[in-house]
Amino acid sequence: MDQLIEFGPMVLGGLKVTILLALTSLFIATCFGLAGAALKLSRSRVLRMVGSAYTTLVRGIPDLVLMLLIFFGGQILINDLGKLTGLWRYVEIDPFTAGMFTLGFIFGAYMTETFRGAFLAIPAGQIEAAQSIGMSPRTYLVRIVWPQIVPRALPTFTNNWLVLLKTTALVSIIGLHDIVYNAYQAGRTTQEPFIFLMVSFFIYLVLTLISDFFLRKLGRVYALK
């Protein structure tokens, strides 16, 4: 119990990293997802192929493999490029940036499918009607398409968030001091890994419960009438 009081705050300190990482990578994933959906829905065959390659790659390669590849491989690649072009000197990618971009990249692919599905659910007649009364693509995207994409994408979007939140645990493997890393270290120091790992277990459970509660409210606000 004493050890829990002594090392508990350290585990809780990881909460800040986890939440910050989850939110920033959610933002990146949303951007990637919108871009990916635009690619996959594009009229150009080449762009559609790029979009499909992206989602196939992420579906095929496990998240941790991609993360290790980007964290260790990306660093060398960027520095080799810098040396080759002479544009920049030695760059060090910190685990937070690597984790954030990897998670953003991976969940961007899932978001791509989310947004694409939501777009395809809009009846084609609506867009034709918008065009026939002379709306420009920009106008009908903003006024007709977007307001309908949000409620349709929301259920999958929230699901992606819940999965993303749990996947942030992987950054502990590349040395980022998140909940899992801190719990593991506290467990090693105190020789009581079970207690501290259970603490991290319940923190994630509470985070899921809170997310569930708010997302359900959000779902009611945006429900299709």
Added chain:
Amino acid sequence: MDLALIYDNWELFARGLQNTIILVSCSLLFGGVLAVPLAMVQAYNVPVLGKLALGYSYVFRGTPLLVQLFIIYYGLAQFETVRNSIFWPVLREPFYCALIGFSLNGAAYASEIFRGALLDVGKGYWEAAMACGMSWAAAFRRIILPIALRKSIPAYSNEVIFVLHGSVLASTITVVDILGAGRQLNGTYYVTYEGFITAAALYMAIVFTLSLVFRALEFKFLRFM
């Protein structure tokens, strides 16, 4: 990329591939077997048991697999009683710990899929079976369960890929699976790309094969719909 290095170590990757395949197929088997009763008690609102199964699947789906794995492998070893019990020969081995973790986690996800499928079986099937004089147990075993399992195939194919992706976490508790082999290669020869890219390629190949297999299965078993 040093292809000769990868070729020279093909035995390492073959061992990794073998471990991944055994790990994934055994945890799918155990998880699937455990998931059926979990889904049944939820779908048919069995008092107490139904709520317990719901809690089980919420807790396992609401926390990261990595944390669950760490609790089983590092956490349980903390207790003297566990180390002296008859389970110790099993819980001492990282491979079996990974197998237990993946099975318990997979059961939670699979039970969600099966529950939905069980509820999706039309009332008419029950009535027809009863009208033929089948008992509840006979109707369930011979009519309802086969239909529900067939209907689960599309969603279950995603779950299989999810388990494969999750299985890379075994490498974090020193199991030499495909990723473990890649990390070992990188560690031994001080290289970065070779191990990870080979692992990524192998995972891609497995996912591609699985997609083909499931497309064939859907064609064979869902033709009646």
